[in-house]
């Protein structure tokens with residue numbers, strides 16, 4: 001743990017999640033939205049966010065692979081599709097981090113094919129300096145600088161997802 005530096009504390013994450021949940025409750029007060037978490041990274045955010053949502057809602061997961069080690073491979077593969085029929089539904093995509101924007105673009109285009117009533121994109125983190133997007137992310141938890149972070153669901157080679165906050169690697173710590 002001494003190789004890592006806390007970037008966003010569990011308390012800060014929890015209070016931002018409450019704000020995001022209120023915004024979504026307000027937006028969907030007369031609807032039953034379906035939340036779709038992008039595995040594996042969003043599992044913790046999804047669990048904490050849904051515990052703060054008050055409107056009736058459903059949930060599902062989609063699993064993609066777009067990232068290897070600390071550099072984006074530039075391609076997105078679908079490893080597990082959603083089971084729910086989202087045609088005519090209000091869909092909320094729950095992502096851990098938007099880095100290059102490749103993954104969220106893939107999801108957005110794939111979901112749009114099913115003709116949902118609405119599509120809301122939520123990401124806990126956004127690296128605005130890197131993301132090349134020609135569409136908005138509707139709700140962003142925190143904007144961060146373009147550095148590699150782990151914890152709160154985010155991994156490096158599948159490790160460190162269990163950390164309860166968001167951490168960056170300390171200067172001079174070349175290896176995890």
Ligand code: IMP
Pocket residue numbers: 041066067072095096097098099100101102103104147148149150154155156
């Ligand atoms: P994008 O397709 O380049 O936007 O990358 C999105 C995916 O890459 C996320 O869902 C993460 O799984 C992973 N990713 C991007 N940046 C980081 C990071 O700083 N730490 C851990 N995973 C990351």
